[in-house]
């Protein structure tokens with residue numbers, strides 16, 4: 325798979341621009357183990373990078389144009405560096421174009437570039453295909469213009485922050501920073517415990533296979549659009565709660581202060597939103613302890629609690645995600661939850677390796693029985709490395 329997409333990016337480059345690429349870069353999609361909708365609340369998250377990645381073949385230009393080709397999409401999009409602005413370009417290329425904009429805003433000297441992308445991160449599956457594109461573009465630009473932003477974790481954190489700016493301010497998607505940090509800062513064999521309050525990270529060893537387990541990603545193939553208002557509405561709820569409580573962020577509420585805090589909120593919806601955020605951050609803390617102790621039973625329990633909280637208090641699940649979660653548990657999973665932003669996308673299930681096939685079958689059967697339009701796609705997630713140069 326990976327070689328196919330890497331080769332596809334290079335072949336597309338030649339076809340779109342002629343001549344040879346100066347190099348090939350890649351950045352991974354991610355799956356979040358736990359810590360959902362807490363990154364924009366200065367919380368804690370725990371993603372892993374996937375082996376699936378977006379590849380970018382690139383070559384500098386002598387002028388101020390950036391051009392983008394993407395496997396599977398017709399034509400080549402182009403924009404002058406000075407014309408990149410909020411909502412501009414209007415098509416998909418605003419994601420990589422935004423990275424140029426954010427780098428320039430941060431004072432980096434970048435010029436024109438020809439880029440060709442191919443990706444094996446499933447699109448619309450909640451596995452951060454757009455952050456993978458941003459990360460691959462950012463890695464290529466950094467290397468080709470000598471910015472050194474892949475040199476160490478601190479530089480990678482800076483590039484991740486700029487990729488998030490690109491997504492927020494140019495692509496106009498109001499996301500937190502988890503996905504870009506995962507693409508740039510995860511390490512193979514580890515989950516990334518990112519503290520979104522200050523950007524600090526701890527690498528937590530995560531080797532499901534060694535424990536006889538599989539982390540199954542179940543792509544529900546159901547509609548998922550972060551821009552459709554649901555995500556922004558949740559952020560707005562959190563911001564209102566912060567204002568009503570006179571805080572800087574919901575992170576400031578300790579678990580044992582939750583009751584007192586929610587008593588001061590103006591309505592029940594905000595109470596449930598805050599309860600999710602505060603309890604979810606605590607579940608991330610407990611998951612890190614569980615992982616360090618090899619206590620996968622506890623990790624599974626925390627997955628289940630996270631799902632219930634996202635479904636009932638945060639209201640970002642959907643019928644397909646609930647079917648996947650419930651069927652995985654009924655089929656023998658140790659724990660399961662929706663992952664990513666929700667409203668469709670993917671669920672994850674932690675399963676004894678011997679039971680993985682049975683769980684997959686149970687999920688497929690449950691989708692058919694529930695009459696969901698599309699059959700889910702499953703992949704076993706293995707924690708892979710971050711964005712970098714391939715060739």
Ligand code: GLA
Pocket residue numbers: 359360361362363364499500501502503550664665666
């Ligand atoms: C999306 C966003 C992330 C994060 C998750 C929910 O993936 O891009 O920033 O908020 O949803 O945890």
